[in-house]
Amino acid sequence: MGRYVTLLRMQLRASALLAAQYRWDFLIDGALSLFWAATAVIPLFVVYTEGRASIPGWSFDEAMMVVGWFILVQGVLEGAINPGLAAVVDHIRKGTLDFVLLKPADAQFLVSTSRFQLWRVASLLTALTIFGVVFNRLGRAPALLDIGLSVLLMWVAVLTLYSMWILIISAAFYVVKIDNLNYLFTSIFDAGRWPISVFKGGLRLLFTFVVPLALMTTFPAEALLGRMGSSTLAISVSAALVFATASRWVWRKSLRHYTSASS
Amino acid sequence: MSAVGRTLRALPTMMKIGVSEAIAYRAEMLVWVLSTTMPFINMALWSAVSAYTPVTTAQGRTYGSADFVTYFLCAFIVRQIVSSWASWEINWEVRSGALSMRLLRPMHPIVVYGSGNLAALPMRLLVTFPVVVLLFITGAFAKLPNTASLWALWLLSMFGGWLVTFFINIAIGSLSLFMDSSIKVMDVWLAGFFVFSGYSFPLAIAPSWLSTVAHYMPYRYQFGLPLEMMTGAHDLASALPLLATQWGWVTATGVLAVALWTFGVRRFQAFGG
Secondary structure: OHHHHHHHHHHHHHHHHHHHHOHHHHHHHHHHHHHHHHHHHHHHHHHOHHHOOOEOOEOHHHHHHHHHHHHHHHHHHHHHHHHHHHHHHHHHHHOOHHHHHHOOOOHHHHHHOOOOOHHHHHHHHHHHHHHHHHHHHHOOOOOHHHHHHHHHHHHHHHHHHHHHHHHHHHOHHHHOOOOOHHHHHHHHHHHHHOOHHHOOHHHHHHHHHHOOHHHHHHHHHHHHHOOOOHHHHHHHHHHHHHHHHHHHHHHHHHHHHOOOOOO | OOHHHHHHHHHHHHHHHHHHHHHHOHHHHHHHHHOOOHHHHHHHHHHHHHHHOOEEOOOOOEEOHHHHHHHHHHHHHHHHHOOOOHHHHHHHHHHHOOHHHHHHOOOOHHHHHHHHHHHOHHHHHHHHHHHHHHHHHOOHHHHOOOOHHHHHHHHHHHHHHHHHHHHHHHHHHHHOOOOOOOHHHHHHHHHHHHHHOOOOOOHHHOOHHHHHHHHOOOHHHHHHHHHHHHOOOOOHHHHHHHHHHHHHHHHHHHHHHHHHHHHHHOOOOOOOO
16 A cells, blocks of 8 residues: 555656646646636526526526536546546557556556646636635535535545546457547536536436436535535445446456557 | 649549548547537526526527527537538647648648548538437427528528638647647637537527627637527528628638648648647
8 A cells, every 4th residue: 555655656746747847838738727717617607697597406606616516526537537547548559558567566556647737736726716706605604514525525526537437448448449538528527517407307317327427516516515415425425436346347357358569 | 734723623532532531430420429419418408497597688589498409409510510620630740740741732731621621521411410300300490490592691601600610720720830739729719619609508698798709709600600590590681791790700710721821831840840
């Protein structure tokens, strides 16, 4: 365990060095992410324009909270999960995954931590600012327990998202060319900026159980607002564990399918 | 033979190659198409919103659930047709040096990019077919324009919208000849597209400041106008001035694209850009 902590620290250091080397890129990307955040918020203004009470059960400020979580989780996805795992597809195609497999540490751990986009920290700061503004407008502070719960749910969200990525990446062992599955997933993930109660019927089932966006943005927002039921919490935690176990199993099974170059 | 004559003679062959390419990479294209499903998400969102509270435009027109279904089904169709990926192609070719091959051909590269993008249309139209069927099933078809002249103008607005999209792609792609990569510039452009084009919501229901800003930007003429015309938002009298503005944008972005390309390509050194 201690060895993996050291490894993680070294991988982070490598990413930090890379960011320091291209520091203009780092600053521009950070500034751009503020711009993204602004464009992520505008549709919400349109929905709630002229005081429409638009989404059942969600006031403007509460819906803004979901957008905040969306920006945060998107930051984690594109800053910590996507960069490392996207490289795996390349490794598989070129056969260079051999070099990872030869190292005396768990391959999944190594590829998952191989690359971080540190400027994505800007997304976290943006999200925290949004939370601050929302609570300021609501005229109250979040309860300590609610903060704790939402932090727990953040990890649930990250674990679920990570597991889904592992599942997608595992497909590369079989079909090789899956670059644009990235885009597909990112575009589906985009629906996560809206509270789940917006969606009805099939879409709601899809976003709750198959691609559990509800678990990633709506539930943490509800937790922070202090209105999460204990059953939702239990379901979220167990869903994340199921996803994590399944993805680990699929990864190991897919790895056995790997036959080096031109597999 | 003049350059124009040569280009015209080669064009059918170029189109044939493009169509074959589109068919060869059909699986990849299908995933691309699926990643433009945002109109369906927005359809669900706005239908839910309008079921809960009336959504009215500044002119007092009420948008019901059925209106949003029509709008976003048509949005999907327009998005499939009015699309270009030349910017990504140019970026990749500049970086890898593959642009040299293109420059050797006896045709202007902008024409080649354009014919490649247009040649994907048959496959893309095929993809929109189920959505057209949906338009019939949901009864949304009755809301579309019912005169031939409006449909003719719609075709003109679609072509204009495609040209603006294509020229912007060439212009931003050409920037990669001046800087390392212009993919980020394209990302910024797209972020504006999502807000100001009418892709995420009809501009008619946006707050007045937003629709005013959108009026002076190219995005609406790239995407929103063909969509508005398809959903019957304009009659002849209101459509014509908008079309004139659109073709103004076509000219402006065309000049910009050709200028950036011409100056940029002189800097090209065949490897590493």
